[in-house]
Amino acid sequence: MPLKVSYTLLRLWSSCLHEKMYEPLALIMNLLRAALYEELSSQVSKLVVQAVPICLQSIDLVITPVIQSQHASFSATFDYKAQAELAAKVDLDEVVDFLHFLAQSAALDPERIEAFWQQIHYRGSLLMLNKVQPIPRIMQALQILSTSILDASFGSISDEPGQQMQHSSTTVDRLVTWLVEIPKSPKDEPAYTEEEIAELRIATLDVFKRLCLTEHGGQLLANHRFAIAKLIKFLHSQVAKLYTIPPYACLQKHSRDGNGEHQQTMHGLIIQTINTTVRILHHILRSFDELIDLTQKVNVERGGYHAFLIGMTRIAFSEQLVLEAGIETDVVEAAHDILDNVLSPEEGEAIVKAVQTPSGTRSTTTRRHQSGDSQDNAMEVDDDDDEEEED
Secondary structure, three states: EEEHHHHHHHHHHHHHHHHHOOOOHHHHHHHHHHHHHHOHHHHHHHHHHHHHHHHHHHHHHHHHHHHHHHOOOHHHHOOOHHHHHHHHHHHHHHHHHHHHHHHHHHHOOOOHHHHHHHHHHHHHHHHHOOOOHHHHHHHHHHHHHHHOOOOOOOOOOOOOOHHHHHHHHHHHHHHHHHHHOOOOOOOOOOOOOOOHHHHHHHHHHHHHHHHHHOHHHHHHHHHOOOHHHHHHHHHHHHHHHHHOOOHHHHHHEEOOOOOOOOEEEEEHHHHHHHHHHHHHHHHHHHHOOOHHHHHHHHHOOOHHHHHHHHHHHHHHHHOOOOOOOOHHHHHHHHHHHHHHOOOOOHHHHHHHHHOOOOOOOOOOOOOOOOOOOOOOOOOOOOOOOOOOOOO
């Protein structure tokens, strides 16, 4: 009976969109939630073929005009009042949340999650990640996208093999933008805080980390035209940012908000991005070294090789003082390993001399591994979130 009710509600939802009668949508979605509240995931996932296209149609209805309004040719005639009224009737937060609910239910069954991503057309997946979307909605879209990481695909699944790789690569393009661009908040709302932007980037890195858990995903990042270069440029900027954080933000890792929950400081968020980015790069560079010419990869970005040397050297020779607190030991070793496999002995010696201090290292190689052995294996990329070290 709950499924029969749900199918009826989905038909009503579709009819409302077709007839441009949007007022009942909020009630329809509430009824859908109530009907499926206690249903097993195996039952809920049966709705994906019917429900996913309707969700995407609703997202397209609201988001596409906003995207068009960003262009000068449309902005002058764009009716912001009518768009606000439409957005109030078609609550995209509820739509995306319902889509997330469907994705989580389908993710427990390989066939169901494959069917889910066959229904998510290529344009629809990019709409959910468009920069006009608010950060909370983008982060939920990233969680949905994580369910698309399968053994042979990432993102929307196309019937044509040639298009599949192109679509996956373009999806990586869109993800990389969140490492370099600062998203704008919706009109008439305050600008996003540094913490909110950092949390978006951590969510993006989490998708890359999960991609590395599959052979297909790792190769996708290794072969991508600029993913490695952007990750390195991002790493360099994050390391540099550590030295601009006020001391009080470094000394206190957690503050308590009004609800009694711990809130991470900006320093802790930056450290998290550094630890995760180095792990991702180490895994890709060591697991797919035969596919990668690192010098060529980093030079896609202006100053890319310089950013690589500075960023990795700062991490490899981190002294774990106040500003560097939280950079984990295995991350430091991974940075050494990456440098050792890229630099010639002469270049390594020059870097060691450049960073030596009276109390610093006297090593004749970039590595500071106590055993002196080289790490030949790629760093393991765990699916679980990495725990922060205590000060």
